Amino acid sequence: MPQGHKFYKKKCYNPRKEFQGTTRELARYAKALAHPARIKILRFLSHSDFCYTGDFVEVLPMAQSTVSQHLKELRDAGLIIANEQPPRVSYCINHEVWERAKLLFQDFFSALTDEDDARP
Amino acid sequence: MPQGHKFYKKKCYNPRKEFQGTTRELARYAKALAHPARIKILRFLSHSDFCYTGDFVEVLPMAQSTVSQHLKELRDAGLIIANEQPPRVSYCINHEVWERAKLLFQDFFSALTDEDDARP
DNA sequence: ATTTTTCATCGTAAAAATACGATAAAAAAC
C-alpha cells in the first residue's frame, strides 16, 4: 500500500523547518559562506576595519548589482554591518556574530558533542 | 551606450569559475554544510565509526530518497565515504578531507591571511 | 524460486540562488 510521508502534506513542505538549535544556526552560517565571492568579501573585511561597496566591486569578477546582492546575504546572515556614509556605504565585520560562527564551526569540527544545543 | 559586462558573454557566464585556491575550496565545503540535514549526518558520523543509510533515514524528517541525495552531496564533497555491505551501505567520515576542511575554516576565522593560497 | 530488505537513481516539480541590466535615491560636486 502506498503511503504518503508524514512530513509531506500538500505542496512542498520544507523539512528545514524541523531542524533547530545549533544545527540550524551552523547551516545558516555555512550557507552564507557557500559562495567564493562571499568568502572573498569576508577575507577582505577581516583585514581592513571597513571597506566600501566599490572596493569589492573592483576585485570581484561580477556586476555591481550582484556584489550588492552578496553583501545583502552576508548582512542578512548577520556577519557584516553596513554603515551609510553617503554617497557611499561602508561595511565591516560584525565581530559578535563572527565569533559566534567561529565557535560553532570549531565545536562542529571538534565533534565534542552530538547535542543540538550543548553549547547555548 | 549600453555595454555588456566583460564576464557575461553569451548566456549565463558563471563567475564562480573565476575563483581559485582556498577561496573556492572553502566555499565548496561551506556549501556541503549549508543544509541542516547534512550537518546532522556529519554530527552523527563524527561519533560512531560508521552508520547505515537507514540510521539517517530514521532520524531525519525527510524521505529516504532525499536523505540519499544529501549523502551523495557529502560524498561528492569528499567529506564521507560509502562502504557497500549488501544489502546495506555504511558511511563514515573521510578523516583526511575532514581535517582539511577543519583547517580551512580555522584559518578563515583566524583571518591569518588574505592570500588565496597561503596555506597549500 | 520467490519475497523482502535496503538503498541509489530516475523523473519531476517547486523553490532558492545567482547573475545581469536598468532604474532610483541621495548626497556630493560642479
Place this chain on the structure above:
DNA sequence: GTTTTTTATCGTATTTTTACGATGAAAAAT
C-alpha cells in the same frame, strides 16, 4: 540647479538545490 558618483533594489532569466514518489538492483531471508 544640474550633473556626477555611489549603491541598493527591481525585474527577469538561468541554474542549482531541495523535495517527493516510483523504480531498479542486489543481496538476504523465506
